Amino acid sequence: SSTAYIINDVTDIEHDRLHPQKRQRPLSSGRIKIFTAAVLCIITLALSLAASYKIGLEFLMITIAYLALSLAYSFYLQRIEIIDVFCIAAGFVLRIEAGGIASGIEVSNWLLLTTFLLSLLLAFGKRRHELALHHDPEKPFREVLQRYNTNFLDTTLSIFATTAIVTYAIYTVEIESRIFLLTVPFAIFGVLRYMYLVQTDTRGDPTESLFKDMPLLLSVVIWFLITTAVIYFKDITSLVE
Template sequence: MSRVYANQNRFVGTVSGLAKEIRPWQWYKQSILILGLIFSENLFNSAAVTNVMLGILTFCAIAGATYIGNDILDIEEDRNHPRKKHRPIASGQVSIPVAIVFAFLLFVGGLAISWYLGPLFLLVVLTYLAQNALYSSIMKEIVIVDVMVIAIGFVLRAIAGVVAIDVYLSPWLVVCTFLGALMLAFGKRRHEMAVSNDPSASRPVLGKYTDEMLDQFLIITLSALIVSYSLYTFYGGDMRMMATLPFAVFAGFRYHFLIHTQQLGGDPKFLFSDRPFLVNLVIWGLVVIAILYQFPVRLIEMIA
């Protein structure tokens, strides 16, 4: 009987470990695919919404497979990290063979949905996979390049959201996504430097950064992001989008404030627990939708 309970506990532990390995709390990153849906004015197009949701599911599966692959490759480094040593693979909760099989199933499922969404979407997903492979094998060790590759991964997500619904890819979407992701990546590196007694032991590339360097990179990137978004509101096609500029500026400044005062740069999801940031984000989204979809005009027409 004790052996049965032991097997059941081992099975439950493995399943829960696999669930942790695919990082469901990181799936918010796939919401970037929605940007193309919103800014192309297809938010209320049911077919477009369905395709984007399938695209998000694809990236959740593919990202889960890459998380597992990275954790297998980085198992020794993770065991020296104060937080990552508790990950299921690093701690031994999930065996490497089981993790490989599960990653393979996620990978195949993601590719199947990608093919359903079209060859171009599949090409973006394959590019994303190649980017992840290059990052894990080579580029994560190259200072500055490491964070740029991470930012490119977010750009590929944004492009995938556009490709999934076959609409025009705005260069403003590419630029602003890249700069926003780059800012978050620099913030994460700064957090890792602050919380670790020996940063290079947990992530070798951190030994090539300094706190002052990362602070300068953050300021430069934040400035470029604000200027780029400002130019988008001026020249992106609807001058009324200038009304959203204060919210974008506040979001950037708020993030900069939080990573210096509360050390939230390690995982951007904690931004959603910051009430001022979250309220600002919601208001920004509502204003954007109101402008792009002409809600005031349509409401007046309905009343009239």
């Protein structure tokens, strides 16, 4: 992931300098030179491939697939509308699958699908936010924004919010824990709150609201506590059920 982020920041450096927030990043602000970033990129790439090989061949293949996807996104696919967002979501799915392999835990198909849909929601929400900040069509800080519009993005947000909630609800049923079902209302609230922030608050990055917006943060904390209880305190939760 670090390697991919460095490459993406280097390829986007000129556009990032036009972005009100991204221009403060180390590379776009000039605090870190491109040569330094290149050296760091080589180091992180070597370490990640070595660690992946040590974990296992399957994990290594996912790492290579993730790197290939990231390179394709950075150099070309990020300029194609819709596909750019799908690449971001696919990257998160690969991370979840890699985590399952590393931990020896089989990842539920419903969890993978929920991750994919939720990632699409977050990514389209970010595009919606960037479009609201974009005031100069002659100098876009993201080329693909020229091919998006607010109505389309609002529609896609509604679609992926709905489908993400439905697949997550099915996933909680699959767990066969009534306590875990209690996370569904908080997940719904979190999704709706995120959509509200995306469409009404243009001051900051909507993904950063997870740590700044108190109602959204509270719903995430409660969701986390219930999930932790179901996973690590099965004996206690079984008594409640």
